Amino acid sequence: MSLHDLMMPLVRCLDPEQAHRLTIAAMRRGLGPRMGRSTDDCLTVQAFGLTFPSPIGLAAGFDKDAEVVRGAFAMGFGFVEVGSITPLAQQGNPKPRLFRLAQDGAVINRMGFNNKGAAAAAARLHELRRKPLPGPLGVNFGKNKTSEDAAADYAACSAALSKYADYITINVSSPNTPGLRALQSPDQLRELVAAVRRSADPSDSLPPILVKIAPDLEEADLESIAEVAAEPDVGGLIVSNTTIARPETLKSPQASETGGLSGRPLFEPSTDMLRRVYRLTGGKVPLIGVGGVASAADAYRKIRSGATLVQLYSALVYEGPGLVARITRDLPALLARDGFASVADAVGADCR
16 A cells, blocks of 8 residues: 555545645645556557557546646556646636545536636646657547537637647536536537537647547437447547436435536446447447446456446545556456456457
């Protein structure tokens, strides 16, 4: 157990948002954990035309402003996704807006895309990209709360940031920006993808475009999204964002707070949705599985349910930064146990 893991109980005594900002500030100063990454070849993944040294990535939301990308890689992640970033800086929703549900291993947030805007992120990413990164970098785009032209917002993000990204994520599934989830309709998605493609820097090749979807979609909506995902302009889907559902099993007093629920209670519904999307797309669309991952066994279930790659964030609150190293240490044994030589061999095994 690392010193950083030992400090987690003290960090959890702080207000959640204050604890997060303290973590980011420490990592910016080089004081973050350095766990190293797995070098096991069985964990190397090819997806979206990119090479991922490990299938375990950091989900958007942790590093909203691309402040600690190298520090996140030092924790052992195989890839990192920053954002969500909006064209203009915005404060987000009123505080308090982040809540730990300790009894449930969960988090509720209603942050509202608080970030410093695309121009600030572009300046930071420009400096970051002066030296190679140890794995792919995803940049997650959102829309400003007061904007009435969503396509223009995603286009503005693309114009400013696409040149720095190994892949782009169009976030249309946060429950904390009014009207955002309505953009998951097929026509709206096609319009947003087209706007992002048109607005990317013409001097650089356009990175793959992924769409992050909500876990609360009806089957008909999911079928329509799967059709869009199969089109050439979409590189893949991220399944899924936080949920507005509140399972009856929740025990924490904060369970009644509004916002998106993540962590352990999201694991089963998001994994079920992952299997559904994998089957709807015939296993032909690369998927990133997100939601409730807190162990190598959880990550492996996501992979067997159709995920080419896996992301996590909320579990770090409870499991500490050593979680990433534990997952990458234990995952090869799970693959070998079931006769898989690589992550790719196991993708969708439970859907066949």
